[in-house]
Amino acid sequence: MAKITMREAISQALWEEMERDESVFIMGEEVGIWGGTYAVTRGFYDHFGEKRVRDTPIAEMVIVGAANGAAMAGLRPVAELMTINFAFVAMDQIVNQAAKLRSMFGGQFTLPLVIRTVGGGGRQLAATHSQTPDAVFAHFPGLKVVAPGTPHDAKGLLKSAIRSDDPIMFIENATLYQVRGEVPEEDYLEPIGVSKVQRAGDDVTIITYSKMLQYSLDAAEELAKDGIEAEIVDLRTLRPLDMKPVIDSFKRTNRAVIVEEGWRSYGVGAEVAARLYEEAFDYIDAPIRRVAQKEVPLPYNQALEQEALPQREDIIEAVKGIV
Amino acid sequence: MDKENMLDLFREMVLIRHLEERAAELYQEGKIGGFLHLYIGQEAVASGIIAAREPRDRILTAYRDHGVAIAAGIEAKVVMAELLGKKTGTSHGFGGSMHMADVDKNYWGGHAIVGSHLPFAAGMAFADQYREEDNVTICFFGDGATNIGFFHEALNLSAVWDLPVLWVCENNQYGMGTAVKRASALEEIHKKADGYGIPNSRVEGMDVMKVYEAARDAIEHVRNEGPYFLEIMTYRYEGHSMGDPERYRSKEEVGQWEENDPVGIFRTFLLDGGHAGEDELNRLEEGVIDEIQEAVKFAEESPEPTWEDLINTVYVEEYRDEQWPR
Numbered sequence: 001m002a003k004i005t006m007r008e009a010i011s012q013a014l015w016e017e018m019e020r021d022e023s024v025f026i027m028g029e030e031v032g033i034w035g036g037t038y039a040v041t042r043g044f045y046d047h048f049g050e051k052r053v054r055d056t057p058i059a060e061m062v063i064v065g066a067a068n069g070a071a072m073a074g075l076r077p078v079a080e081l082m083t084i085n086f087a088f089v090a091m092d093q094i095v096n097q098a099a100k101l102r103s104m105f106g107g108q109f110t111l112p113l114v115i116r117t118v119g120g121g122g123r124q125l126a127a128t129h130s131q132t133p134d135a136v137f138a139h140f141p142g143l144k145v146v147a148p149g150t151p152h153d154a155k156g157l158l159k160s161a162i163r164s165d166d167p168i169m170f171i172e173n174a175t176l177y178q179v180r181g182e183v184p185e186e187d188y189l190e191p192i193g194v195s196k197v198q199r200a201g202d203d204v205t206i207i208t209y210s211k212m213l214q215y216s217l218d219a220a221e222e223l224a225k226d227g228i229e230a231e232i233v234d235l236r237t238l239r240p241l242d243m244k245p246v247i248d249s250f251k252r253t254n255r256a257v258i259v260e261e262g263w264r265s266y267g268v269g270a271e272v273a274a275r276l277y278e279e280a281f282d283y284i285d286a287p288i289r290r291v292a293q294k295e296v297p298l299p300y301n302q303a304l305e306q307e308a309l310p311q312r313e314d315i316i317e318a319v320k321g322i323v
Numbered sequence: 324m325d326k327e328n329m330l331d332l333f334r335e336m337v338l339i340r341h342l343e344e345r346a347a348e349l350y351q352e353g354k355i356g357g358f359l360h361l362y363i364g365q366e367a368v369a370s371g372i373i374a375a376r377e378p379r380d381r382i383l384t385a386y387r388d389h390g391v392a393i394a395a396g397i398e399a400k401v402v403m404a405e406l407l408g409k410k411t412g413t414s415h416g417f418g419g420s421m422h423m424a425d426v427d428k429n430y431w432g433g434h435a436i437v438g439s440h441l442p443f444a445a446g447m448a449f450a451d452q453y454r455e456e457d458n459v460t461i462c463f464f465g466d467g468a469t470n471i472g473f474f475h476e477a478l479n480l481s482a483v484w485d486l487p488v489l490w491v492c493e494n495n496q497y498g499m500g501t502a503v504k505r506a507s508a509l510e511e512i513h514k515k516a517d518g519y520g521i522p523n524s525r526v527e528g529m530d531v532m533k534v535y536e537a538a539r540d541a542i543e544h545v546r547n548e549g550p551y552f553l554e555i556m557t558y559r560y561e562g563h564s565m566g567d568p569e570r571y572r573s574k575e576e577v578g579q580w581e582e583n584d585p586v587g588i589f590r591t592f593l594l595d596g597g598h599a600g601e602d603e604l605n606r607l608e609e610g611v612i613d614e615i616q617e618a619v620k621f622a623e624e625s626p627e628p629t630w631e632d633l634i635n636t637v638y639v640e641e642y643r644d645e646q647w648p649r
Contacts (some may be wrong), residue, residue: 040475062445065446066443066477069448069449069450069452070446070449073330075453076616077446105424105432105433107636193642
């Protein structure tokens, strides 16, 4: 298997699906002539042409809104929002429209829509450009929310998302684009809504996703030096939330730390912890811990930004506190 | 337009009028819930515009959508069933008054977040352009929607991408209770389209034949040359929705507009032009009254949608979560 970057994996997924299906097109700010602000769609404009690689005005409401309309009319749009922070500008089209159009009209509309976007902090972009609000979108029934943590999953999940008939928020992380991982040469899909054990262990279950998967894997190696073997369950999809691998693991380890980059309150950790209390109460041997972003708007100042973001050391400390 | 089509159009406008009057009664009786926005007074707009479309042309509108639904060819009984929240309704009872659609009739809703459907229209028109189909997307919206961001982003995109959309502003003079001049920098709303280089015109909206003729030309333009913007001057005789105290306008003002009743104007046109006799029109009206009665009966006797029906509308594909939708 070849080792490629997350950027290459995502780019390959888009390219292959566009080659495979004429009804797939991409639209968004700077996806065309520029080649994508994160260079994910470099070369697409020249290869697929202006018809299928649509540069849009800087107008998020109509980017998602027109993608909703095109999807209802039978195309398969991949609408790119340059960052997830700009998704708030398009919030109505995402949560009032994409999530609800099918149900509210009795199932007669189908929205085979992917909204590709990028979240995450740590790049000194200050408060409005550094958010990880994944849980916000996972709140809404009608949407599916996918957030991969490895190149392998990014490619397989994005291809599944493009082929899916449901509207999907596909959330990438800006600091993961350079991460390398093994990706099969042949065509493959990863199923949406299936959590995956990314590291085996018996002492504690770490539940995480996206960038924090990488941090958790690093933390687990450190913990192993102290004889603590962490099992890591990667959610990969926040909605639907596949708890089965989490609960299976927890029933063995009886201890859980949930790690997310977003803010703690009302977050992914809160949801996963609540589910563990509901479904595995008899297996709890220690308080369930959350590692998350401190609840401040992220500052430009580098030291303070890192202070607010969850770190590998925070994961190690949380695990050591309960084993 | 030949005589038969004119009489169909007259019957349709009368049907909308009676359907809306009956809906108001059912609302008072507590049989219709939620919000109810009546189309009474505006019948000539939907009827005139939609009479000029080809069946392949798409229609979208805002939440004042029953009249548009009828004009798009949806049966009164299906509209009535949706108003009563029944499984046989346009949206299986999940949308209600504000969210009716029928894809088979190329009627794409019924959208109640002001302005939200204008981007859909752009996207649908893009899909047609992408597939090289010469359909026109006809998008109705109120004067109030022309002050929201969706309007400007969607008009701009339709011009930049040269999309086959007919933008139809139904200017009924008030966005809820706020007069156009109190909310919009331009009172002549069609001139907003100038800002996007979209050709436009303003049309008297109480005379269905004038609306029809303007729509026919506008649709022709869109099909061949790109987006067009029509502002149709109209008036709603009832409140914004049921229970509107109407403090923002006088009885005299409403009365003046009622003298220009679109149904009355068209009736006079048909009689004076020798297109129909009194008896003929009266018979049509009696047929409409029977149809509404049957529609109510159908709606009342229709089954309620089930919980299972609801769950099945949320996602197309497998949803792996043992707790959902608990």
